[in-house]
Amino acid sequence: MSALIEARYNGPAASANGGYACGTFAALTAAPAAVTLHLPPPLGVPLTAEPAGRRTHVWNGDDLVATVAAAAGDVPIVPPVPAEVAEACQSDFGGRAFHPFPSCFVCGLDRADGLNLRPGPVPGRHGTVACTWQPDASLAGPGGTVRPEAVWAALDCPGGWTTDPARQARVLGRMTARIAVTPILGERCVIVGRSDPGQGRTLTSHTALYRDDGTLLAGASAIWVAITAGDVPSPRASAQRPSR
Known part of the structure; x- marks a missing residue:
């Protein structure tokens, strides 16, 4: 393969x-x-x-x-927020002040051809962010639905924005996702992310994707690894292919 x-x-x-x-x-x-x-x-x-x-x-x-x-077991599901609240949260997207990866396909401000996610803090919900997402035809999979790898991408970056990357930049180390229903191209969705207190260099986040009527589409958990700003090292020691 x-x-x-x-x-x-x-x-x-x-x-x-x-x-x-x-x-x-x-x-x-x-x-x-x-x-x-x-x-x-x-x-x-x-x-x-x-x-x-x-x-x-x-x-x-x-x-x-x-x-x-x-995947072992279920991923914790972050409760939804109304679509109007998620849309309002985007005005406080932290990446407008500082973005470690401004060309990121998912959340980079320099990308006109990306997912254009702008997750911002949810009022009254500490450590929680939300945004809306309307997948376009460039993400088309079978039957007019979004390709699964694009759903994984949409569930990724909002978890990283649950903390301030200007204080500590992080990269994804491990991710588990479960897609219950694949979103349809053009429909407005809501993505909500929440993080748990970190241990050492790692942080655990949970994200969920909803239709704007509150129907759960997918959920994910991720482990993020701290890096030095401007550097993207291997989050773990690499392995070598076994000799044949």
């Missing part, structure tokens, strides 16, 4: 958006998946996926990029 992430789906300028990459790798398995990123996923490079017992490893040559495993 193989996978390739096109250059437009970047997060940091030189690597893939973490959620989009995780969704791409999750599609290599049939079951709901948990994806661990060992290296910043490269763009425009053919990657090789190889089964390894209960897991699938994604390789770039001899470097281990990601590990895909079956």
Whole structure:
């Protein structure tokens, strides 16, 4: 099996958006998946996926990029907010003051061709952000629905904006997502994110995707790893491909 992430789906300028990459790798398995990123996923490079017992490893040559495993248990679901509240939250999007990755396909202010997510703080709900999302035809999958990897991407960045990246920038280390219903192109959706207190360099976030009438579409949990501003190191030590 193989996978390739096109250059437009970047997060940091030189690597893939973490959620989009995780969704791409999750599609290599049939079951709901948990994806661990060992290296910043490269763009425009053919990657090789190889089964390894209960897991699938994604390789770039001899470097281990990601590990895909079956998701264990349910992800916590963040309660919804009304669409009008989520839309109002966008005016306080923290990325307007400081953005560690301004060209990010999902939330970058420099991208006219991205998802254009602008998650801002929800009044009265500490550590919670919300925004709206209206997926366009560039994300089309089968039957007029949104491709699953784009749903993973939409569930990714709002979790990262639950804390202030100007104080501590983070990159995605691990993500688990469950898609109950795939959104339809053109429909307005609401995304809500919440984070739990971090331990050391890591932070756990939970995100949920809703229709604007409050119907749950998908949920995700993610572990974020702190980085030095302007740097995107491997969040974990990379592994080498076993000799054959």
